[in-house]
Amino acid sequence: MSKSSSDAFDVIVVGGGIVGSSIAWGLAKLGQKVAVLDEGDDAYRASRGNFALIWVQSKGLGMPAYAAWTVRSARAWPGFAEELRQQTGFDLSLQQNGGFQLALSEPELETRAQRLRRLQDQPDMPRYGCEILPSEKIRAMLPAIGPQVVGGSYCPLDGHVNSLRLFRALHAGMQEFGTEYRPNHNVDRIECSNGEFRIHSAGRELRSGRLVLAAGLGNRRLAPMVGLDAPVRPQRGQLIVTEKTMPFLPHPIVTIRQADEGGVMIGDSHEEAGFDSDLRTQVLSVMADRAIRMFPVLAGLNVVRSWAALRVMTKDGFPVYEQSETCPGAFIATCHSGITLAASHALILPRWIVQGERPAKDFGAFSARRFHVPSTA
Template identity: 60%
Template sequence: MTLNRQHSEHDAVVVGGGLMGASLAWGLARKGLRVCVLDEGDIALRASRANFALIWVQGKGLGFPEYTAWTKAASAAWPRLASELEVETGIDVSLDQPGGFTLCLSDRELQANVDALERLHNQPHAVSHPYEILDHSQTKALLPAIGPDVSGSIYCPLDGHVNSLRLFRALHAALKIQGVDYRADHAVGEIKPQADGFLVKGSWGEIFTPKLVLAAGLGNARLAPMVGLEAPLKPSRGQIIVTEKASPFLHYPVVTIRQTDEGGVMIGDSEEATSASLATDHGISSVMADRAIRMFPLLGDLNVVRTWSALRVMTLDGCPVYERSEAHPGAFMAMAHSGVTLAPQHAYNLATAIAAGSIPDDILAFGIRRFHVPARA
């Protein structure tokens, strides 16, 4: 029997219930679509486990100015997202956008970061973002707890952070309120394109949908070819250290250190090309801790309460990938390692495009065609 649209209980199926999938599913539901989310659940290699909860603009877009513009727009839209989630669910995600710092432990390190920002702003079609270069004393005036090893810093007023666990909870609460059919423990094994949609299968059974969104993180590498797409990504292991709660001392997020609204300090300063291993490398975590203590000596007196590692979704150039299948136009794919920063863009702009069935020019730039530019002779 041939399946057709009238047999579908949903207008769209989103594969993946992490920050990316939840943001998109919420956005699609708000556009009036009947949405189903198929999620592996807590057993998944969920990239959301490794997110540092930063809303970060500083330094993004070197070699890809469209990414700078996309990230700046996300930062500007975050108050709207936080407000709408709180109104809808009653959950405060603790949005705080005081600006953020990159701390440097030598003049050479500071100069390297300054050089990178200058290259970013001097590239063709550059989209600028504000920043200040501060010496040690200027930095200490804003971050009194820094140690003598901090030679200087770079400050960007557009940066900030949220409580990532509350954000994840708020999105899933909002999915329920919007009537999204969320199905945990529904790993997708196979996708079979049909004349008028897609048959999605797993050990749990099958479901038909006219519109399909792949937001399965690293799982997209396996699923994308089933709908005529490719997923140019690689796993990147990141490690996180969390300390016991401390009196407030860090009122701005630092790119590798942040004090949460609950008082604990998160340290995350690793990006490791690796296999699918989630083992914690104590050599790397020791280096992370040493750098953090040099930046803020008081950290040396705090106990570590937990550490973990997870696999980030890292595309080949580090920038987001959004694509629509040419072979099967009802299929879309979304991948990005900045799931927190870009959540407003995914919930609003990208979800709107997917609901309409087309990708506008400002999103087309993030397609996979950029990985197939012929080499110059």
């Protein structure tokens, strides 16, 4: 094993997707010597399936702290995007002028309204202006909607970005700050003693004073090595991309967005299929049918690509952020909204990791200990 100084770092981040890259960028910005260990191309990368949304509405039912964390990140996104643009020259095409969730029947709209009421009725729930709108008001903002749209919800904080440029900017930015990015570095084991972590990867032993596990589904295997818990599971999501067309969708829909290049993305599946990332044409057809009912213009567009990817989901759908009690200095960051939370991961979490600055008074809600409550008989 090599034990040269080139393998010693202040912080090692395991995982080079959107979550890990956002955290690594923020750590390097604080002056830390950072290494990012990433798997090869055959990894189950949740980043492959991201829908590039910055999304607030619907977040936090059952955990208001998550709603507050999401709102905080959404509000930080304009400054974050501008900072990346100034550093790297990449324009992320941030569009944050509000987003919709549309309903195609009155019962569906009422279900949506009830969910929003339950969400907002929770104690300590932040207010962010989400409202139910009738079809005529939505049509004034989205003229291309079809006649089957009866209404929907709207939130002014919602938006989307070019996620490929975000990924490129994060990698360019963190490496400009001095971060070492090491692909094809699967982690075999992690040892902790005397305040130092020794990570065995790709035939080498790397050392660091702090460790961040941001490896998505891989966190389930890695977390116990440092006394942490990552109760995550894969959830399959399928996506469709159409050919480029003239702009017709000035606001993103939770399941449909028109990218800045003109293509339309459709993503509307949440499948419990284990580690199976194969496409299912019957699911794609249902997704396409619903999208066309919302926006009839889509019926005339060709599909140029479709694929499936695996989301990283905890038992309750909320993130896990925690520092190990048995191996202090080891942290875990697991979530399924890496784009929405990128600003918080880049600007807020690193101060917690390096300086011990608690991100929020209710941040303990994100501990995996919430899953350890014994069930009553």
